[in-house]
Amino acid sequence: MWLNELTPDSITNWRQLKGAFLERFFPPSRMLQLRDEISNFRQLANEALHETWERFKKKLTQCPNHKMTDEHLMEIFYRALNSLTKPIVDNAAGGAFMELTFTEAADMLERMTKTSRAWHTRDSVVASNTGSSVISVEQCRREKAVSYTHLTLPTTERV
Numbered sequence: 001m002w003l004n005e006l007t008p009d010s011i012t013n014w015r016q017l018k019g020a021f022l023e024r025f026f027p028p029s030r031m032l033q034l035r036d037e038i039s040n041f042r043q044l045a046n047e048a049l050h051e052t053w054e055r056f057k058k059k060l061t062q063c064p065n066h067k068m069t070d071e072h073l074m075e076i077f078y079r080a081l082n083s084l085t086k087p088i089v090d091n092a093a094g095g096a097f098m099e100l101t102f103t104e105a106a107d108m109l110e111r112m113t114k115t116s117r118a119w120h121t122r123d124s125v126v127a128s129n130t131g132s133s134v135i136s137v138e139q140c141r142r143e144k145a146v147s148y149t150h151l152t153l154p155t156t157e158r159v
Contacts, residue, residue, distance in 0.1 A: 034063035
């Protein structure tokens with residue numbers, strides 16, 4: 001273990017231990033790479049909000065010494081969302097996601113993630129991506145024709 005390789009009594013407090021750990025496992029080149037990955041984070045095509053949030057948290061865990069403020073992290077995450085997801089988080093936040101504190105935003109995203117995970121399946125993604133939200137003129141005509149077949153016109157009786 002790397003800790004046993006250190007000179008005896010070279011670590012006397014937690015700050016020194018943290019420094020030695022980060023120096024050993026997160027050299028500057030690695031830290032810069034991970035910070036770039038966080039800064040350039042984007043929601044993937046067809047990725048659900050809960051998947052995006054989980055992936056973002058994983059990036060933060062991979063770089064424990066990113067030195068980014070909570071506000072900056074919120075900006076990165078919000079900027080990463082696609083145009084369909086941003087209104088969802090704004091609405092869930094009661095108007096503007098960026099007006100929340102980081103803790104409030106994280107709590108909200110965790111609740112949304114829990115709910116989404118409970119109902120989200122790959123089949124629902126495939127179905128929503130293959131279905132078209134625009135119907136053709138022919139489809140519209142067929143639907144109208146079907147709906148008209150259920151109408152009955154009043155008959156007049158002749159006496």
